[in-house]
Amino acid sequence: MPASEGAPAARQRHRTLWFWIFVGPFAAGLALFTYVPLAWSVYLSFFDAHNTVSPSDFVGLANYAELLGDASFRSSLVTFAVFTVFVVPATFALSLALALAVGRLRVARAFFRSVFFLPTACSYVVAATVWKLSLFNGVRFGLANTVLGWFGAEPVAWLAEADPPWYWLVIVSVRLWLQTGFYMVLFLAGLQRIPPRLYEAAALDGARPGWQTFRHITFPALRSTSVAVVLLLVVNAFQAFDEFYNLLSDQRGYPPYARPPLVHLYYIALGQGQDLGLGSAGAVLLALVIAVATILQARWSGLGRRED
Incomplete structure (x- = not known):
């Protein structure tokens, strides 16, 4: 009896041991490269940390007050808001439309799903470089200006001028190309969960296929997927950096317009001043804004609420 009772406990210890063998390295890496830097960033935000990551001059909330009083930082939040207004509805509508179109296919469905998802694997830096040098390079040999030339229009300096702000077309289009396929796959998974x-x-009951069926059956059934997609889109919009920096910066630096929060904080922490304390305070504020926006949106949309 003692031997038979000890066997389950030994098996449990054996499973626990193998669990930590497989999970332990990943957990250690996550703690070392994610949680420790996050905690240290919060620590730095309360110190005067010019050119150092081990400061000793405690300043309390002075970094937060200085950043909130900075007109450039507030302008970066406005840039984020504009970017979100453009990219979130456009990505949502386009990815849902592609999911509906691919879901209706009877042949080559896997092929088109892979084709639309493939840009997700592309680097943001590479995509921004292609957009900047080949599609919207601002000279008459660029693809966009070549097409405009067919209709007799003059070349457009897509990224060099703030008025009119043509750069928004370039930034939003590259983000759409990069991320629409991923959210299309999420909507495809949601469509497959709808009972036939x-x-x-x-x-x-006489419902006509098309808009009527989509409005009263398909879209309500995609409610949880839609909420998750919008949450991810908003969070990703807050984290926009690569496309802005690689599209708008040149040998002269970054222009004063269209600076999202991460670009602004990049120049604060890694620019000439290298004010890591002020940059860390901005990172904390940005994380708080993301968390509050996510919680409010989840509460407003009823995420996690039991559906009828």
């Missing part, structure tokens, strides 16, 4: 009997019952 709902459409059959709707057909028996």
Whole structure:
């Protein structure tokens, strides 16, 4: 009896040991390269940390007050808001439309799903470089200006002028190309979870296929997927950096317009002043804004609430 009772405990210890063998290195790496830097960034935000990561001059909330009083930082938040207004609805609508179109295919569905998802694997830096040098390079040999030339229009300096702000077209289009395929896959997964009997019952009730079916059956059934997609889009918009920096910066530096929060904090922490304390305070504020926006949106949309 003692031997038989000890066998389950030994097996449990054996499973626990192998669990930590597989998970331990990843957990240690996550703590070392993610949680420790995050905690140290919060620590730095309360110190005067010019050109050092081990400061001793405690300044309390002075970094936060200085950053909130900085018009450039507030302007970067406005840039984020504009970027979000453009990219979130456009990505949501385009990815949903692609999911509906691919989901209706009877042949080559896997091929088109892979084609639209493939840009997700592309680097933001590479995509921004292609957009800047080949598609919207501002000279008459660029693809966009070549097409405009066919209609007799003059070349447009897409990224060199702030008025009119043509750079928004370049930034939003590259982000759409990079991320639409990923959210299309999420919507495809949501569409596959809709029971076919709902459409059959709707057909028996006289619902016409198309907009009427989409409005009353498909879109309501995608509610949880839609909420998750919007949350991810908003968080990713807050983290925009690569496309802005690689599209707008040149040998002269970054222009004073269209600076999202991460670009502004990049120049604070890694610019000439290298004020790591002020940059860390900005990172904390940005994380708080993301958290509050996510919580409010989740509460407003009822994320996690039991569906009827």
